[in-house]
Amino acid sequence: MEPVGVETIRVRTADGVELEGDVLAPVDPIGAAVVCHPHPLYGGSRCDPVVATICRTLVDASYRVLRLDFRGSGGSTGTHGGGTDERLDVLAAIDAAVVPDAPFVLAGYSFGADIVLGIDDPRITRWVVAAPVLSVFPEFAAATDPRPKTMVAATHDQFRSSLDLANEITGWVATDVISIDAADHFFGGRLRQVGAAVAEAVA
Numbered sequence: 001m002e003p004v005g006v007e008t009i010r011v012r013t014a015d016g017v018e019l020e021g022d023v024l025a026p027v028d029p030i031g032a033a034v035v036c037h038p039h040p041l042y043g044g045s046r047c048d049p050v051v052a053t054i055c056r057t058l059v060d061a062s063y064r065v066l067r068l069d070f071r072g073s074g075g076s077t078g079t080h081g082g083g084t085d086e087r088l089d090v091l092a093a094i095d096a097a098v099v100p101d102a103p104f105v106l107a108g109y110s111f112g113a114d115i116v117l118g119i120d121d122p123r124i125t126r127w128v129v130a131a132p133v134l135s136v137f138p139e140f141a142a143a144t145d146p147r148p149k150t151m152v153a154a155t156h157d158q159f160r161s162s163l164d165l166a167n168e169i170t171g172w173v174a175t176d177v178i179s180i181d182a183a184d185h186f187f188g189g190r191l192r193q194v195g196a197a198v199a200e201a202v203a
Contacts, residue, residue, distance in 0.1 A: 020075030021068030029064040031103030036112030040073035066097040083136035150201035154183035
């Protein structure tokens with residue numbers, strides 16, 4: 001299913017930063033989602049191929065998706081906040097995207113995955129993340145949350161392999177790891193498998 005519309009919007013955070021993002025809308029949405037991108041200081045943006053794959057998969061599953069540029073990246077104002085300030089970006093995105101009484105998926109890739117796992121907003125239905133490194137915060141709010149979490153990880157990730165990730169999250173509640181074979185942190189040549197894993201998570 002192709003999105004029937006892609007609209008560029010601006011979202012204001014609680015501390016006055018203006019974020020630029022895109023809303024991708026399917027014909028008959030059943031819920032909403034926010035997707036967050038990798039580290040902006042290393043070229044990450046809302047146009048990243050893994051982010052695009054996650055967005056497309058969620059739209060195909062009939063979710064209305066908001067992908068945004070973190071502060072200091074792309075068309076967003078402000079400066080990079082080391083992860084702490086980016087939580088305000090995610091909360092503003094949730095405010096802009098959420099649909100009352102409908103499922104809400106919070107998703108992210110790499111740095112974006114770490115940021116969203118630090119959010120425990122009550123409106124979240126589930127987390128779906130790709131290649132989390134689990135290095136941004138000393139503790140992650142989602143770790144002890146009973147709502148479901150799916151982590152898509154690569155067997156040859158240079159920063160945290162799927163095996164290392166599975167060992168690291170021992171003790172996390174309601175958390176599954178889907179391993180992508182013969183892939184590294186950037187999932188080159190394995191985006192179809194990433195999409196399939198996301199689709200399985202939200203089915």
